[in-house]
Amino acid sequence: MRLRKRQRMAVLVLALIGIGTATALTLTAFEDNLVFFHAPTDVIAKAVPAERRFRLGGLVEEGSVQRQADGVTVTFRVTDTVTSLPVRYTGVLPDLFREGQGVVAEGSLREGVFVAREVLARHDENYMPKEVADALKAAGQFKPEPPALPRERP
C-alpha cells in the first residue's frame, strides 16, 4: 500500500503544480488582456484612458464613411444615436461593413480618435452584434428588427 500512497502523492503534487501554474498564468494573462466593450456614450462618460485597448460598438453613421488619400485608410463615425465617435482604420473593411449598420471595432483612443486595429466581421447580413443591440437599447433607440428568418451557422 505504500507504493499506492506514494503514487497518489506524486499525481496529487503534479496536479497541484499544474493547477497552480495555470492559475498563475491565467491571472497574469487576464490582467492585461481583458478587452472591455463600450458604446460611444460610455467612452465619453467613463473617460476611457488613451492607449487602453477596448471594443467600440454602435452603428456606422450615415454619410460619415470617407476614404483618405492613401486609398486604404478609412474614417467614419460610430454612433449609439446619442453620441458619436470618430474612428480611423487602415486596412480592408469586412464585406458586410455598411453605413447605417451595426459594427464592432477593436482598438484604442488617440487624441480623441478611435484608432481601430480590427473591424470585426459578420458572416450574416441579419446579424446584429448583441453588444450593439444592447448599447442601442440603453440609448433608447433600438427597434428590434423582425428576426423572422434567421440564417445560421451549421
Next chain:
Amino acid sequence: MIAELGHYALILALFVAVVQSMLPLMGAARRDATLMAVAPSAANAQLLCCGIAFAALTYAYVTSDFSVANVYQNSHTDKPMLYKVSGVWGNHEGSLILWVVTMALFGAAVGWFGAALTPSLRARVIGVQGLVAIGFLLFILFTSNPFERLSPAPIQGEGLNPLLQDPGLAFHPPMLYLGYVGFSLTFSFAIAGLLEGRLDAAWARWVRPWVLAAWAFLTAGIALGSWWAYYELGWGGWWFWDPVENASFMPWLLGTALLHSAIVVEKRDALKRWTVLLAILTFALSLLGTFLVRSGILTSVHSFAVDPTRGMFVLLLLAAVVGGGLALYAWRAPTLEPGGLFQPISREGGLVLNNLLLTTATATVFLGTLYPLFLEVVGGGRVSVGPPYFNATFIPLMVPLVAAMAVGPLLAWKRADIKGALQRLWAVVAVTVGGSLAVLWLDRGGPVLAPLGIAMALWLILGTLVEVAERIALFKAPMSTSLRRLVNLPRAAVGLTLGHVGCGLAILGMTGSLWTTEVIRAMRPGDVQQLAGYDIRFDGVEERRGANFLSEQGTFTVMRDNAVVWVLKPEKRRFDSPPMVTTEAAIKSRLFYDLYLVLGEPDRREGARAASDRWGVRMYHEPMVPFIWLGAVVMVIGGLVSLSDRRFRIGAPTRRAVPAGTATGAPAE
C-alpha cells in the same frame, strides 16, 4: 407528403428511442435477457426512422420544395447541387437531423459489432445512447422542426449564406458532428460501465476505437473549419481564439486526453475512474460547444444570427447530461476496483502528465471562453478575452506537453528509466538546440516565440522518428530486416508515430506563420508591389458572371527576376440571393509558403475618374502555413491507421465469464 413522412418518422424515432432506452436498461438491471435483447433491434429501428427523416429532408432540398420553410430559408434553385445537398445540414434544424442520424448510426453499430460485449453492457450502452437521443429528438420536435410548411409556398428560396457555399464548409459540420456524436458513444460506454460497476481492460478495448474515430473526425472537422476561415474570410489568419472555434477545440483537447488515458486502462487496468470522468466531461464539452454556437450568447467573429430560446433547451440538455453523469459518477465510481500500480517515471506516468497538462489547458481555454459570459451575468460589464490571453496561458502549457511527447513513447510500462530514454535522444537534443540557436541567430529581432516553436517541432518530430528507428533497428540490422519490421509494426504504433509527427508538423506551420508579412495598400492598374522576393503587378479588374453571383475579378501578375511566375485572380463576389458580398482570396500554395492576395474595395472618391480607380489590396506571404493542414491530415491518417489495428478487429480480450474463442467481431467501422 414526403416532408410529412419525414416529420412522422421523427416522431416515431422519439418513441423508438424511449423503447431503446427503457427496456434494455430495465432488462440489464433485472438481468432479464429478453428485455436486453430488445436493444439491438431498437437501435436498428431508430436508425431506420432517423434515416427516413434525413432522406426526406434531403429530398426536399434536392427537389427545391419551397413549401418547406427550412428549404425556403436556406436554398435556391440556382444553387449548385453540392450546396443543395450540403444545405441540408448547413442550417440549425437540418444539422440536428444529421446529429440524430449519426447518433442512431453509432448506436446501431454497437448492436452490429458488439456481439462480444457482455449482453448487459451492450444493452446499457445502447440504452444510454437512446436516452441522449430522446433529449435531441424532443429538442428537434419542440423547438426546431425542419419539416414546417409554408402556405402559400414561395416560388423561390432565399438561398444559402454565400460564405457557406464552399467545399470546405460543406464538409466541416458533418465532420465536427461525427466527432461530437462519437463522444456521445464514449459517454454511453462510461455511463454503462458505471451502471455495471465494472470497468476493465475489455471495456477500454471497446471504448478505444470509438474515441479514436471521434477524435479523428473532430480533428478533421476543426482543420477544415480553420482552413475555411483561412481562405474564405480573407484575413490571412487561420485561428482566432474565437469562442466558436474554442467551442470545438475544448472537446478536442479533452478527447485527446481521453484517447491517451484509455490506453492506460486497456494496457494496465489503471486510471479507470479518471477515464470515465474524462469520457463524461468530453461529451459535456461537445454539448457545451453546441450550446455556445447555437445560443449566440457569446460574441464571435464567426457570428451568425441565432435564436436564444434554443440555447435554453441545449442548456437544459447539458445540465441533464452533466448533472446526471456526474451524480452517477459520484455514486458509483468509488465502487470501482482500483487498478494496476506504477511508478511516476513510467509510460503510465507520462500519460498521466499528458492528461494533467491537456486538462489544465482545457480549463484555461474554458475560462477564457466563458469568463465574458460570467462577468456579464454578475454585472461586471462587457468584455472580450482575446488571443493574447490564450497565447499567454495555452502556449506555456503546451511546451512541457510537447517535451514529454517525444520522451513518453520511449518509456517502459510500470517503471522506466528516464536517463536511458534521454540518452537515446541525445542526437535529437543536439539538433533541437542547434536548430533553435540557428533560428535565433538568423532571425535576430524577430518574433520571440519562433525559436521556441521550431525547437518544439524539431524535438517532437525527430524524437518520434527516433522511437520508430529503434523499433525497427534502423542502421543496426540489415536494411531488409528494418524494412520488414517497419511493415510489420503494429498499426497502433504506426498511428502513434503519425499522430505525433502530424502534431509536430502542425506546430512547425503555426510557428512559421509568426513570420507572416502583410502589405496593405491601394493599387492602380500597372502598380507593382514587392513582397518576399516577388514583384506583384496589378493588371486591373474585370466583371465576370458566375452561376449565382456577379464577380469583380482582379488580375495580378507575380514575377520573380522579371520573369512571370504566376497569374493570381482574387475576387469579390456579389451573390444574387441572399444579396451578400464575399471575398475570394487568391492563394498560391507552395510547400513552404503561401502567397495570399485579397482584393478590397475600390477607392471611388467623388470626382475621381473610373479609369483611375484605385483598389485596396492586401497581400500576405505566409511561410510554412501549408504545414498546418498537412499536419492535421497526418494526424487524422494516424488516427485511422490506429483504428485499423489488428486487436480491435479481432475483438476484446475475453472476460472471465466468457469462454475463449467466442470473442469475435469488430467494434469500429
